[in-house]
Amino acid sequence: MAGFGRALWCAYRLGLEVLPQAVARLRVDSRHHDAWDEVGRRAExxxxxxxxxxxxxxxxxxxxxxxxxxxxxxxxxxxxxxxxxxxxxxxxxxxxxxxxxxxxxxxxxxxxxxxxxxxxxxxxxxxxxxxxxxxxxxxxxxxxxxxxxxxxxx
Missing domain, CATH: 1.10.1240 (Methyltransferase, Methionine Synthase (B12-binding Domains); Chain A, domain 1)
Structure with a gap:
């Protein structure tokens, strides 16, 4: 796990809301596995x-x-x-x-x-x-x- 994925994991463990950041990441890299996982779990x-x-x-x-x-x-x-x-x-x-x-x-x-x-x-x-x-x-x-x-x- 590197970069943004590691940051998401840390934020998740700390109980921080990161959905807006995950969506922003997808707008830059629509193939990002960790961001899609986060959006899939948290988005409406x-x-x-x-x-x-x-x-x-x-x-x-x-x-x-x-x-x-x-x-x-x-x-x-x-x-x-x-x-x-x-x-x-x-x-x-x-x-x-x-x-x-x-x-x-x-x-x-x-x-x-x-x-x-x-x-x-x-x-x-x-x-x-x-x-x-x-x-x-x-x-x-x-x-x-x-x-x-x-x-x-x-």
């Missing part, structure tokens, strides 16, 4: 989604599924945002859609975890999962998508 959901839509290259992150286990800084940020949306049903649909179309397996799976946490999934999102299922190359993720689709139908 609307602010988190707005930052993701502003700072992440959602279109390029939705380039289609691959059998990759890890991605780059923007993909880590996408996963962080998607995970935070589980407690906020219906929020961040553009981010969810991007995650379902991302090249990294764990991000597509995180989108399913988030959607399962919602009491009701919007019909267009079910369509996105159905489309993702049709082109999913990884067998385990494809099976999870199939189960999800059966759950929302039944």
């Amino acid at each position: 959901p609307g602010e988190l989604v707005a930052l993701a839509e502003e700072l992440l290259p959602l279109e390029s992150l939705a380039g289609g599924p691959e059998e990759r286990d890890f991605g780059d800084g923007h993909e880590w940020a996408l996963e962080c945002v998607v995970a935070a949306l589980g407690a906020h049903p219906g929020m961040g649909l553009s981010v969810i859609r991007t995650a379902l179309r991302n090249r990294v397996i764990r991000i597509r799976r995180e989108a399913l975890v988030t959607l399962r946490a919602w009491p009701e999934v919007p019909p267009q999102v079910v369509g996105w999962v159905r489309a993702a299922y049709e082109i999913e190359p990884e067998a385990g993720t494809r099976a999870e998508m199939q189960v999800f689709l059966q759950e929302v139908r039944g």
